[in-house]
Amino acid sequence: MPIPELGGVAAPSSPTAAEAPLKSERVGRPLKSEHVGRPRRLSSTGAGFAYDESFLGGGGGGGGDPARRVRHDVSAGMPFSGVDALFALVHHAMPADPMFITALFVCETTPSREALERGLEELLVKNPRLTFVANSDASPSRWVSKAVSVGDHCTLVSLADGGRVPDDTLQEVAGDCMSQPMSLTEKPGWHQYVIPLASGKCAILTYIHHAISDGQGGVGALLSLVKSRDGSEPESWAPPAKSISKVHAKPWTGAGAGSAAAPLLAWASGLGMLLARLVYLVLAVFVACSTLSVKGLRILATRKHAFKGNAPESSAAKSTSFTRSLRLGAVREMKNALTMRWYKGSPAGGGHVTINDVMLGVLSAALAEHMKRIGKREQSLYGGVPLSFGRRGPTDRRLANLAVILPFWCPTRSTNVVDAVEQLHNSCKSMKHDAVGEAPLLWFSTQYLLALVPGFITVPLSHFLMQKMSFIMTNVPGPRETCEFAGVKIESFIPYAPSPSVGGLGCAMLSYSDKYTVGIYTDKNQDTEAGREVTRIFEEKFAELAAHLDVPKPFFDA
Numbered sequence: 001m002p003i004p005e006l007g008g009v010a011a012p013s014s015p016t017a018a019e020a021p022l023k024s025e026r027v028g029r030p031l032k033s034e035h036v037g038r039p040r041r042l043s044s045t046g047a048g049f050a051y052d053e054s055f056l057g058g059g060g061g062g063g064g065d066p067a068r069r070v071r072h073d074v075s076a077g078m079p080f081s082g083v084d085a086l087f088a089l090v091h092h093a094m095p096a097d098p099m100f101i102t103a104l105f106v107c108e109t110t111p112s113r114e115a116l117e118r119g120l121e122e123l124l125v126k127n128p129r130l131t132f133v134a135n136s137d138a139s140p141s142r143w144v145s146k147a148v149s150v151g152d153h154c155t156l157v158s159l160a161d162g163g164r165v166p167d168d169t170l171q172e173v174a175g176d177c178m179s180q181p182m183s184l185t186e187k188p189g190w191h192q193y194v195i196p197l198a199s200g201k202c203a204i205l206t207y208i209h210h211a212i213s214d215g216q217g218g219v220g221a222l223l224s225l226v227k228s229r230d231g232s233e234p235e236s237w238a239p240p241a242k243s244i245s246k247v248h249a250k251p252w253t254g255a256g257a258g259s260a261a262a263p264l265l266a267w268a269s270g271l272g273m274l275l276a277r278l279v280y281l282v283l284a285v286f287v288a289c290s291t292l293s294v295k296g297l298r299i300l301a302t303r304k305h306a307f308k309g310n311a312p313e314s315s316a317a318k319s320t321s322f323t324r325s326l327r328l329g330a331v332r333e334m335k336n337a338l339t340m341r342w343y344k345g346s347p348a349g350g351g352h353v354t355i356n357d358v359m360l361g362v363l364s365a366a367l368a369e370h371m372k373r374i375g376k377r378e379q380s381l382y383g384g385v386p387l388s389f390g391r392r393g394p395t396d397r398r399l400a401n402l403a404v405i406l407p408f409w410c411p412t413r414s415t416n417v418v419d420a421v422e423q424l425h426n427s428c429k430s431m432k433h434d435a436v437g438e439a440p441l442l443w444f445s446t447q448y449l450l451a452l453v454p455g456f457i458t459v460p461l462s463h464f465l466m467q468k469m470s471f472i473m474t475n476v477p478g479p480r481e482t483c484e485f486a487g488v489k490i491e492s493f494i495p496y497a498p499s500p501s502v503g504g505l506g507c508a509m510l511s512y513s514d515k516y517t518v519g520i521y522t523d524k525n526q527d528t529e530a531g532r533e534v535t536r537i538f539e540e541k542f543a544e545l546a547a548h549l550d551v552p553k554p555f556f557d558a
Contacts, residue, residue: 049176050160051193056117056151078132078143082450083401085141086458087211088134088184093459096314096523097466098182099210101218102496104174104322104519105226110194110202111486119225119486120150120192127221129212129399134184152187157195164198171532175320177205178496178521184211204485210498214403216388219476219495219510221399226483226490234479288437295407302382302468307503307522307530314502317524321535322494323542325556326516330546334358337549338421353425356475359509359516360410360428361421362545363473366537368412368420374528380409383471384500385431387439404442406435410471417541418548469500475509482513496521505531515556 080088087099111119124130132143157173159165165173177193189209196202206225208218228234338353371377384405408431411423450458474497483490493512496519499505506521518538522531539555546554 048160049165049173050158050162051180052156052158054151055156055194056113056154080134080141080143081401082446082448082452083214083403084143084211086446086450086462087209087401088141089455089459090462091182091184091209091211093455094314094463095181096316097499097501098178098318099498100178100207100496101210101213101215101222101498102178102205102207102519102521103219103222104492104494104496105204105206105485105490106170106492106494107202107204107485108489108491109200110196111204111488115486115488116154116194117150120154123221123225124148124150126224127399130188130190130208130221132212133186133188134211146188148188153190154192154194157193164196165203166198167201170195170197170203171319171321174203174205174496175318175521175524178207178320179316179318181316182209184209188212201491202488207496208399210401212401213399214388214401215386215474215497215508216403216476217399217401219478223479226479226485228479228481228483229489234481234483283437285437285441288434288441291434292407292438292441298409299382299407299465299468307470307505307526307528313525314499314523315525318499318521319524319529319531320496320519320521321532322517322519323535323539325492326518326542327553327556328511328514328516330551330554331355331358331516333551334545334549337551338418342422351429353421354428355511357425357428358421358545359475359518360473361424362417362538362541363507363518363534364410364412364424365415365417365420365541366534367410367471369415369537369541370528370530370534371412372415373533378412380411380413381470382407382409383469383473383504384408386472386474386497387435401447402443404439404446405472406431406438406442408473410473417545420541421545466500466504469504471505471507472497472500473507476511478510478512480513492517494519499523502526503530505534507534 090097090099128145129143131145131148133146135142135144155177157165157177173195177195180191182189182191189212190207192204192206194202194204206222208221210218212218213221223234226234332355335353335355335358338358343352367381368377385408386403387406388403409427411420411427414420414423474495476495478493490512492515493510494517495508495510497506497508499522502523502525504522507518508521509516509518518535520531520535543554546552
């Protein structure tokens with residue numbers, strides 16, 4: 001029995017159905033390389049998957065319909081920022097450690113080919129930086145615009161024999177897709193993989209290189225692909241950004257308001273506030289220099305990353321894993337229960353527990369448990385936490401590298417999940433306090449000074465710091481409501497953050513509708529399956545915390 005054509009909703013009813021060739025809804029022909037006559041390319045990692053790069057008319061050589069190419073002309077190009085230059089240099093010097101911001105949608109069924117084309121063309125129109133390629137011959141390096149065909153950035157993934165991918169191998173095929181090579185000079189640094197699954201569902205994996213955008217901007221661009229079920233823009237869980245103009249537009253209401261001296265008093269008050277902020281900033285930067293110096297010495301003393309691999313360097317093969325869908329309501333109930341327990345529900349009691357504390361605290365307990373099981377107990381693990389210095393909601397479509405990586409030591413002293421959440425909560429409070437001065441100092445240094453430092457200095461230094469890291473942690477609020485991609489309902493939304501090194505974990509968390517999912521990305525050159533083990537232990541610890549706090553149904557599918 002043949003499987004449904006691309007865009008169908010029925011699932012295969014027999015084991016042999018998954019072996020039938022994929023077909024196009026438009027004309028019912030097999031989705032082979034009919035556009036440019038190229039055979040399907042087998043995976044470069046030997047994982048048993050096939051990649052059809054021409055099913056939307058691409059092929060990597062400027063294929064596709066020229067009339068449908070998208071271009072944003074930028075006169076004389078756009079210069080690299082310091083962060084752009086750093087990630088581009090790291091990409092060139094360490095190709096086995098790709099820095100990707102990734103989203104994996106699991107859709108109810110497979111979108112039509114036309115809907116995929118329209119969606120990707122809209123993505124390019126909304127996000128001009130996705131049409132840029134790096135001109136490394138210029139001095140300094142610059143981004144230049146290029147006419148882009150979406151067919152060159154969309155690949156159909158199947159089994160080597162042309163069949164649909166089994167659902168239980170999705171984590172493996174996602175890792176294989178993220179192991180494929182990428183060039184920043186030949187094509188813009190982003191790609192999408194369409195993965196029809198044997199169940200009739202379809203996974204859509206899209207990634208953007210970190211040289212183009214930081215995590216928050218990248219997630220914002222990826223979210224511009226989706227729509228609410230009613231066709232409107234999805235509403236984010238992120239709080240709206242405050243308008244600076246509104247904050248400073250309040251009239252003077254102090255003594256003398258309404259008198260002839262009111263304008264002078266208002267001006268003097270504004271000047272006083274400006275001077276106070278300037279003094280505060282100078283003190284904060286001075287303190288930041290001191291704290292960063294101490295942290296730098298601590299990094300130097302940090303042992304090689306906890307998840308040491310079988311090889312000293314990363315391989316070309318990557319591994320991904322993700323948790324079951326956690327119930328977002330359960331996370332909120334845990335947060336509220338711990339706030340009541342520790343602060344008696346009163347802000348005057350010292351603060352409150354956040355969703356971020358709960359999620360990262362459970363991850364902390366999972367890391368501690370994994371280290372215990374493999375006999376490598378650590379009091380804390382050194383890693384990085386991205387902080388967007390330019391405040392943006394995740395549905396903001398501005399692509400730019402506005403984030404900095406703050407050094408963070410994740411406590412791993414306790415495998416008890418409640419204790420781990422409390423320790424993480426306290427560590428996050430300290431990090432937020434330090435970030436007041438560290439974030440602007442790091443941002444200014446990376447954005448403006450880093451571009452002036454020669455590559456023979458920045459690349460080894462970056463490699464050294466990455467080798468010391470055990471993780472990158474990020475937690476991003478996503479859409480509140482259920483969304484669609486290319487006219488098809490998105491059932492799950494799984495994020496991935498880049499892995500810092502062969503022994504590091506890229507840990508990303510994202511809320512979507514009433515779900516929460518954790519995705520972990522790492523290298524296969526490890527002495528243990530650290531990513532997948534930590535994912536499994538995370539689920540155990542999350543269920544343990546729910547039972548301890550009497551929170552019912554911690555998982556969405558429970």
